[in-house]
Amino acid sequence: MLKISNLTKRFGGLAAVNDVSVTFEAGKINAIIGPNGAGKTTFFNLVAGAMPPSEGSIEFQGMDVTGMSPDRIARLGIARTFQTTMLFDQSTVLDNLIVGHRLRTQSRLWDVIINSKRLRDEEKKCRARAEEVLDFVGLSHLGNRYILDISQEERKRVAFALAMATDPELVLLDEPAGGINPEETENLAALIRKMVAHGISVCLIEHKMDMIMSLADKIMVLDHGEKIAEGTPEQIKNDPVVIEAYLGSDEDVEA
Ligand SMILES: Nc1ncnc2c1ncn2[C@@H]1O[C@H](COP(=O)(O)OP(=O)(O)OP(=O)(O)O)[C@@H](O)[C@H]1O
Structure with a gap:
């Protein structure tokens, strides 16, 4: 490999x-x-x-x-886990995953301006994928918690989930x-x-x-x-x- x-x-x-x-x-x-x-x-x-x-x-x-x-x-x-300090403390676990995944998807500025179907479809896909990987790492129950409020082990699981989101x-x-x-x-x-x-x-x-x-x-x-x-x-x-x-x-x- x-x-x-x-x-x-x-x-x-x-x-x-x-x-x-x-x-x-x-x-x-x-x-x-x-x-x-x-x-x-x-x-x-x-x-x-x-x-x-x-x-x-x-x-x-x-x-x-x-x-x-x-x-x-x-x-x-090839995915790499980032340090947990790279997570956005003031955002929820789910938002961290959605943003992380979105950074790697295709929509352009034009799609955002016209709120295109492609953008809406991508958002839906990113959310679904985020929920999937969160379940995989055993954190489904923490999706709406702020990074600030979860333990170090849980943050590490979020970092794993971020890497997993890219398949x-x-x-x-x-x-x-x-x-x-x-x-x-x-x-x-x-x-x-x-x-x-x-x-x-x-x-x-x-x-x-x-x-x-x-x-x-x-x-x-x-x-x-x-x-x-x-x-x-x-x-x-x-x-x-x-x-x-x-x-x-x-x-x-x-x-
Ligand atoms: N960007 C860089 N510029 C100059 N020297 C560097 C750079 N990155 C690493 N080094 C040097 O290369 C050597 C290997 O560093 P590296 O961080 O890869 O080791 P490591 O095995 O990961 O160490 P640790 O277990 O302490 O993290 C060290 O002497 C380090 O100072």
């Missing part, structure tokens, strides 16, 4: 991602781990088209998407369990499994090792921009190179 070949991104003299090649299969949960500054976020930025690579290529479902704009990549089926094939999750407690983390892991059960492939960056180890089918470990290991959770846990990379940082692979 996603084939990365010799991907490199340099910022001045620093190779934030350095000659990384990896393949992620459809229908799986793939995790990217590594100490702080390892290049995980940069890797995601490259896949989502937020920045062009210095070298290497990205193939999605057999198509070369290297250097494509984020819009085009999103339309091809993606692959979802990139950047630290989905950051800032929530162990029980909420388990709930969110269940939601990620549900996404995969519905045919969506997942790629996530996460620091919470217990979550990764129980959730991921495959883990890629980055350190100083380079891929130092790749394998199942069991293989990664016991890999001396990985343990060494984490011992040299303030993080713990068994944590």
Whole structure:
């Protein structure tokens, strides 16, 4: 589904991602781990088209998407969750989803001025889709609540719903369990499994090792921009190179 070949991104003299090649299969949960500054976020930025690579290529479902704009990549089926701080606090959950979805639909200014049938049809579709994804993430009962009034876990579910609204094939999750407690983390892991059960492939960056180890089918470990290991959770846990990379940082692979 996603084939990365010799991907490199340099910022001045620093190779934030350095000659990384990896393949992620459809229908799986793939995790990217590594100490702080390892290049995980940069890797995601490259896949989502937020920045062009210095070298290497990205193939999605057999198509070369290297250097494509984020819009085009999103339309091809790669969605990314945004930080919950990107939600509109003073709007309702449903409005956040409708606006998020509308930003990706077709109506032009002319349609708005004449309140065209296309516009009205699109609005209806966006609302229906918003209600559908809200139900999927288990928040139907909160559609009319303000973002300000819901919990951090619920906000994370809204962020997932936003990504789901575009009907993606692959979802990139950047630290989905950051800032929530162990029980909420388990709930969110269940939601990620549900996404995969519905045919969506997942790629996530996460620091919470217990979550990764129980959730991921495959883990890629980055350190100083380079891929130092790749394998199942069991293989990664016991890999001396990985343990060494984490011992040299303030993080713990068994944590
Ligand atoms: N836009 C940029 N310009 C210059 N340097 C950058 C830029 N983005 C990232 N870097 C550098 O690239 C390296 C990798 O950063 P990146 O954010 O990808 O790591 P990370 O693994 O996501 O780290 P963390 O776990 O702390 O979020 C770091 O040294 C960072 O300072």
